Amino acid sequence: MEDLSFRHPVRARASGARQSAIVGVVASGNLEVLVERVLPDAECAVDIKTAAVGFGEVWSAVIGDFVERYSPGGLRFSINDGGARPDTVSLRLAQAVRLIAENGQ
Amino acid sequence: MLDEIFASLFPDGHEVRRDKGVILGSATLRSGGRMLVLGVADRTALGVDEAIRLSGHVLDSIGRDSGPILVLVDSDSQRMSKRDELLGLNEFLAHLAKVLIHADTNGRPTIGLLYGHSAAGALLATGLATRVLVGLPGAEPAVMDLPSMAKVTKLSMEALQEKAKSTPVFAPGLSNLAQMGAVHMTWSNAASLADQLEALLANMPAARDQRDALGKERGGRLKAAEIAERVRDLALQAR
Amino acid sequence: MTAPLKDVTPAERARSTSFYEASARTRLELLLDAGSLIEFIGPEQREVSPHLKIFDLPEQFDDGIVVGHGRLDGSLVFVAAQEGRFMGGAFGEVHGAKLTGLLRAAREIGTIPVLILFDTGGVRLQEANAGELAIAEIMRAVMEARSAGVKVIGLIGGRSGCYGGGGLIAGCCSALAVSEPGRIAVSGPEVIETNRGVEEFDSRDRALVWRTMGGKHRRLLGAADVFADDNVQDFREAALELLGLVGPFGLDRLKAEQERLAGRLRSFGACGDAVDIWTAEGIADSQAVPELPADQFIALANRIGRTSRDAR
Numbered sequence: 001m002e003d004l005s006f007r008h009p010v011r012a013r014a015s016g017a018r019q020s021a022i023v024g025v026v027a028s029g030n031l032e033v034l035v036e037r038v039l040p041d042a043e044c045a046v047d048i049k050t051a052a053v054g055f056g057e058v059w060s061a062v063i064g065d066f067v068e069r070y071s072p073g074g075l076r077f078s079i080n081d082g083g084a085r086p087d088t089v090s091l092r093l094a095q096a097v098r099l100i101a102e103n104g105q
Numbered sequence: 106m107l108d109e110i111f112a113s114l115f116p117d118g119h120e121v122r123r124d125k126g127v128i129l130g131s132a133t134l135r136s137g138g139r140m141l142v143l144g145v146a147d148r149t150a151l152g153v154d155e156a157i158r159l160s161g162h163v164l165d166s167i168g169r170d171s172g173p174i175l176v177l178v179d180s181d182s183q184r185m186s187k188r189d190e191l192l193g194l195n196e197f198l199a200h201l202a203k204v205l206i207h208a209d210t211n212g213r214p215t216i217g218l219l220y221g222h223s224a225a226g227a228l229l230a231t232g233l234a235t236r237v238l239v240g241l242p243g244a245e246p247a248v249m250d251l252p253s254m255a256k257v258t259k260l261s262m263e264a265l266q267e268k269a270k271s272t273p274v275f276a277p278g279l280s281n282l283a284q285m286g287a288v289h290m291t292w293s294n295a296a297s298l299a300d301q302l303e304a305l306l307a308n309m310p311a312a313r314d315q316r317d318a319l320g321k322e323r324g325g326r327l328k329a330a331e332i333a334e335r336v337r338d339l340a341l342q343a344r
Numbered sequence: 345m346t347a348p349l350k351d352v353t354p355a356e357r358a359r360s361t362s363f364y365e366a367s368a369r370t371r372l373e374l375l376l377d378a379g380s381l382i383e384f385i386g387p388e389q390r391e392v393s394p395h396l397k398i399f400d401l402p403e404q405f406d407d408g409i410v411v412g413h414g415r416l417d418g419s420l421v422f423v424a425a426q427e428g429r430f431m432g433g434a435f436g437e438v439h440g441a442k443l444t445g446l447l448r449a450a451r452e453i454g455t456i457p458v459l460i461l462f463d464t465g466g467v468r469l470q471e472a473n474a475g476e477l478a479i480a481e482i483m484r485a486v487m488e489a490r491s492a493g494v495k496v497i498g499l500i501g502g503r504s505g506c507y508g509g510g511g512l513i514a515g516c517c518s519a520l521a522v523s524e525p526g527r528i529a530v531s532g533p534e535v536i537e538t539n540r541g542v543e544e545f546d547s548r549d550r551a552l553v554w555r556t557m558g559g560k561h562r563r564l565l566g567a568a569d570v571f572a573d574d575n576v577q578d579f580r581e582a583a584l585e586l587l588g589l590v591g592p593f594g595l596d597r598l599k600a601e602q603e604r605l606a607g608r609l610r611s612f613g614a615c616g617d618a619v620d621i622w623t624a625e626g627i628a629d630s631q632a633v634p635e636l637p638a639d640q641f642i643a644l645a646n647r648i649g650r651t652s653r654d655a656r
Contacts, residue, residue, distance in 0.1 A: 199515025233480035336445025
């Protein structure tokens with residue numbers, strides 16, 4: 001297992017009212033993303049525990065691209081990864097942002 | 106070995122027969138009362154045919170007799186066969202466990218005595234369905250055997266044995282199950298089993314399942330009791 | 345998901361969602377009244393398994409099970425749903441303790457039923473002793489809850505089936521609903537083959553697996569009382585139906601179960617294959633059972649009429 005951590009300044013607060021949401025499952029080639037609205041509006045954090053060791057640069061690129069596209073201000077993402085491909089990671093992150101943007105708890 | 110165990114457990118006599126790996130009968134306690142006796146012997150696999158006889162023995166006794174129930178265990182795993190699964194082995198094993206649990210919570214306290222091997226579904230339906238599970242020195246329970254575990258985890262036997270030194274959570278053995286809270290106590294072979302049985306019967310714990318608390322106290326299962334208690338508290342607020 | 349969601353009723357969405365394919369959370373969201381699920385010790389609490397790190401394996405924030413309460417047609421129910429894709433839905437220490445705690449509360453309250461959405465290969469190997477003991481505790485908690493008047497309903501239709509100790513817990517439930525892919529057994533096909541050889545059981549023969557352990561055979565045997573088609577709405581309706589059918593538990597149930605199971609051994613104990621059992625049940629074209637669509641199969645099963653009602 002390898003732990004990775006990314007912090008990014010963000011332009012704008014993520015929309016929606018939910019405090020947390022979870023998508024995905026920890027399985028081979030898959031991952032879960034827990035997103036929580038716990039940070040100041042101009043910050044975003046992504047903490048990753050991954051079974052695939054040595055892919056820090058790939059993660060850095062995927063997360064950088066995600067933050068640029070979605071502006072997830074105020075959100076902390078916690079990821080348990082079973083060795084997902086970058087496109088799967090991007091998909092789950094986008095799903096997580098969409099889910100926490102819904103109204104609800 | 107079983108004959109010696111019976112001689113030491115029931116010096117005042119017993120009527121216990123062994124047939125195709127199944128133990129059925131009853132015995133006289135030193136206190137004068139009777140004890141229903143059943144179990145699996147000779148490392149026999151527990152299949153549908155064995156399970157139905159054992160559950161029937163307990164059900165026949167309910168309403169007719171009183172007194173505690175002893176479940177002796179030296180079994181293989183559940184019987185692994187097409188026929189047993191075809192006929193619904195899960196129902197037969199569950200039924201045996203249910204009958205034992207029902208008896209225990211309705212005035213017929215149950216004691217399991219692990220004197221040999223046992224594993225997986227067979228242990229769930231017998232020893233682990235009793236109120237107090239006792240181990241005899243030399244008993245070798247193995248929820249999962251290490252070779253199978255090595256195959257699934259793709260780790261070497263050496264690596265698994267090394268890991269087993271630091272935790273009781275996965276490796277076979279009586280002491281590991283005791284640390285988890287599954288085996289309540291281990292009796293001594295040096296003393297009379299009848300004395301140890303009488304001492305236990307005189308001081309039976311309450312029927313409430315306290316194995317998670319026992320596992321925590323012994324340092325083998327640190328999370329189970331706390332998690333169960335937290336969920337229970339939250340759920341009670343749902344009313 | 346191409347259709348705009350707001351035009352679809354929850355029932356329609358549940359009807360069009362495969363129970364087999366859905367995640368544990370999606371199953372619960374669609375099974376219960378919309379928006380009613382409240383989870384206990386949710387993923388944000390991060391109560392992960394303390395044992396997987398020994399094996400350098402990834403954890404899941406809910407340890408592979410969702411427990412909580414919600415409403416079913418307006419009535420309060422406790423629910424537990426296993427995630428069959430995480431470690432095969434297997435029982436570990438935390439995973440099992442969440443269900444144990446839920447059942448203990450249900451026993452104390454006595455009137456709120458429990459729905460268990462099984463999806464499990466049995467004991468989690470990496471924490472085998474803790475998992476085995478968790479299953480023993482759950483079995484006892486199920487029986488104590490039932491003795492206190494609680495209805496405990498098992499719903500089985502997930503990708504990991506209901507194997508090992510999961511099959512024993514299912515056997516303790518008040519009633520079961522099962523779909524065709526929802527297999528119920530103790531030893532899995534691979535386990536039997538590994539221990540006894542391919543002559544005993546060929547685990548790659550999927551048709552053999554389905555007809556020996558699958559939902560249709562379990563329904564025809566009377567091990568499950570309701571057969572559900574593989575969608576969440578069907579399981580919701582099955583749960584409601586079973587909650588209406590289940591009566592109080594007592595010694596008479598165990599005596600009846602003894603008779604039911606002994607009778608099964610007398611009638612079918614010499615059968616070599618599920619097809620032989622179905623033929624012995626009086627099904628003329630028993631070879632065709634695996635191919636029957638759900639509605640025709642349900643009609644057939646009802647005609648055969650084997651149930652475990654009042655006998656489990």
